[in-house]
Amino acid sequence: MDNGASSYLRFLKGDKEGFVELVEEYRNRLVLFIDSFVNDIHISEEAADDAFMQLYIKKPKYKSDYSFKAWLYTIGKNAALDYLRKLKKGRCTHIDDYVYLSDKTDIEAEYIQGEENIGLHNAISKLKKEYAQVLYLIYFEGLSNQEAEKVMGKSSRQISDLIYRAKQALRAEIERREHDE
Secondary structure, rough: OOOOHHHHHHHHOOHHHHHHHHHHHHHHHHHHHHHHHHHHHHHHHHHHHHHHHHHHHHOOOOOOOHHHHHHHHHHHHHHHHHHHHHHHHHHOHHHHHHHOOOOOOOHHHOOOHHHHHHHHHHHHHOOOOOHHHHHHHHOOOOHHHHHHHHHHHOOOOHHHHHHHHHHHHHHHHHHHHHHHH
């Protein structure tokens, strides 16, 4: 079991501090993952909060077939897709109407430190959504290819191809940016 799983299991047994630990540890990274395909930080924050609300209210059972992080990111991806569908239909209620989950730090300031990280983040944001997602999951979050398969709903071959093409696209984008400067 990884660190998130133990906190979640403690929460399921009634320890509210376990849930607080989950939010503090995973919220910012979940927002950034969701933003890799939503491309709107505010919607990404809302969707991440929806994912945590699902955990808090529905208390789904965690099965250790995959890491806790992969399981949580799958829930986050589904919450984002649900949020976007509701938003398109005009049936979306702001999360602040239910509860406020405090984020103690500015997510972008925490994540983007220094000029190199800003350039890399900007370059990745220009890639196809699937490329940005797979790069984020594998290289920033350290998920295995199998865990990324689960999160993204892809086969092993598709993930391998995506990683290869994403690296190529990122290299080309960085070279293009360097040439433009």
